[in-house]
Amino acid sequence: MLSLRIPAEAAFIPTAMTFADTAARGLGLDDRSARTLMLATEEVAAYLCRIGLHGHAIAIECIGGGYFIEIRITLPVSHLQLRAFNLTARLDLNDETDLDQMGLLLASRMTDRFHITRSEAGHLILHLIKEYSYPEIADDQLEEIPAxxxxxxxxxxxxxxxxxLARSVVRHYPSTHYPPSFRYPGKITDMVAAGACQVLVAVGPGGELLGGLAWQWIGDKTVELFGVYLLHHRHRPEIAGELLETCLNSIARTSALALLCRNPTEAVPDGYLEALTAPDVQPTALFRLLYEETGAVVWSHPELVDFLRKEYRRLFLPRDIQTVTDDGETREPHSVLSCEIDRHRRAATLRPLLPGTDCRDNLAEHLSLFAREQLQSIYLELDLGHAWQAVFVPAALQLGFVPRLILPHAGQADLVVFELVAGA
Structure with missing residues (x-):
């Protein structure tokens, strides 16, 4: 990790730009992407200078993730207007306040991903992420494999x-059963090398590939499984069983509390994982607790409590559900949502970054955009470990989202996954 600390003064903006560009290139990002990340850093630094943070310091860090570069900017404030980071943001060029936000809008469009956290001191931390460039699998690369x-x-x-394995899975399985990174074999290889993902394979006596699986962390407590994938031996459950057994043994040596599989293949053998979704919910999701549950506190809007109680009873998960209500406290006017789009699956997942009084309007604008993009599967994930995310529940329910499943320990606490239901 490389770091820089500068005053929030316009004279030091070139210093921030040079740092971001040089650090990103040094950590392996290509010239074009490094320049893009440099320009995003410039826009954020310039915005902080324009809004009058003179006398404060801006901390900038550059971190190499093996397959991405992250610029982490600690803002010397606890509250800031960041609505320009919404995918649907539209600014009025005749409004001086909106003009100040223009740099943030540009910065958000220059990066592949971003998120917002808080430091121990309560300051906002902006994470700008740019991934390395990888070629996507071409159809002529997907050859049949003899067994x-x-x-x-x-x-x-x-x-x-x-x-x-990545090429074989993309050929033999629908896109719902594998992570988007499988379409970029170089990316998944770098993810494994960086420790962001693990891959097991089943190999025949002649070295031929018979199957495999992959897993990666969700937060600090949960592992998500992808697979099990069987190629030319789908009738041989012993291969699937050995793959899953080896995976469980490996994960058991870590700090993981739970294993999740949101889109299991038909090859997952019985007896290893339990149903995470209710019987009437499709597709089925599976999970396995790796340690005895000792309970946890979760935060919920009153309108979600009945669903949570029912699901926690069914899953035998002890939880202390604390309700969150609006008691007239001051709230920020504008919310911020992150958006992950998978165009191969025609799906989008929304996650709250900041709350605001415009939650319903913000969600509705995103749904209108998805409709124009003809995306068919829309999800919203709320973290029950953050009380402020409960403010999104009434808006989500009014707009047609339905709570579908709970992902234990997948965030600060459990995650609730909502799905948009047509005509709801």
Whole structure:
């Protein structure tokens, strides 16, 4: 990690730009992407100078993630108008306040991902992320794979077999059953090298690839499983069982509290994982608790309490549900949502970054955009570990979102996944 601390003065903006550009290139980002990240940093630094933070310091850090570069900017304030980071943001060029936000709008469009957190001192931290460029799998790369023999072994995948598995899974399975990174074999290989993902493969006696699975962390307490994938031996449950057993043994040596599989394949053997979704919810999600549940506190809007109580009873998860109400306290006017779009699946997932009194309007604007983009599967994830996220519940329900499942320990506490239901 490289770091820089500068005064919030216009004279130091070039210093911030040079730092972001040089650090990103030094950590492996290509020239074009590094320049984009540099310009995003410039816009944020300039905005902070324009709004009158003179006398304060801006901390900028550059972090290499193996397959991405992150610029982390600690803002010397606890509250700031950041509505320009919404995907649907539209600014009035005749409004001086909106003109101040223009730099933030540009910065948000220059990066691949961003999120907002708070420091221990309560200051806002802006995370700007730019991923390395990787070629996507081409149709002519998806060749059929011959399979011979009945014996097999399960092993940690080397880079060549990681890419082989990714190409094979994209060919044999629908996009709902694998992460988007599988469409970029170089990316998933770098993710494994950086420790952001793990891949196991089943290999035949001649070295042929028979199947595999992958998993990655969601937050600090939960692991998400992708698979199990069987290629030419889908009738052999012993391969799937050995893959899953090896995966569980590996995860059991970590600090993970739960294993989740939101889109399991039909190859997942019985007896290893339990149903996470109710019987009438499709597609089925599975999970397994890796340690005995000792309970936790979660925060909920009153309109969501009945769903939570029912699901927690069904899943035998002890939770202390604390309700969040509006007692007239002052609230920020504008909310901020992050948006992850998967165009292959025609799906989008929204996650709150900041609350505001415009929650319903903000959600509605995003839904209008998704309708124009012809996205068919729309989800909203709320973290029950953050009381402020409860403000989004009434707006979500009014706009047709329905709570579908709880993901234990997948955030600060549990996550609730809402799905937009047509005609609701």
């Amino acid at each position: 011979t023999g009945d014996q097999f072994r399960v092993e940690v995948a080397d880079p060549a077999r990681i890419k082989w």
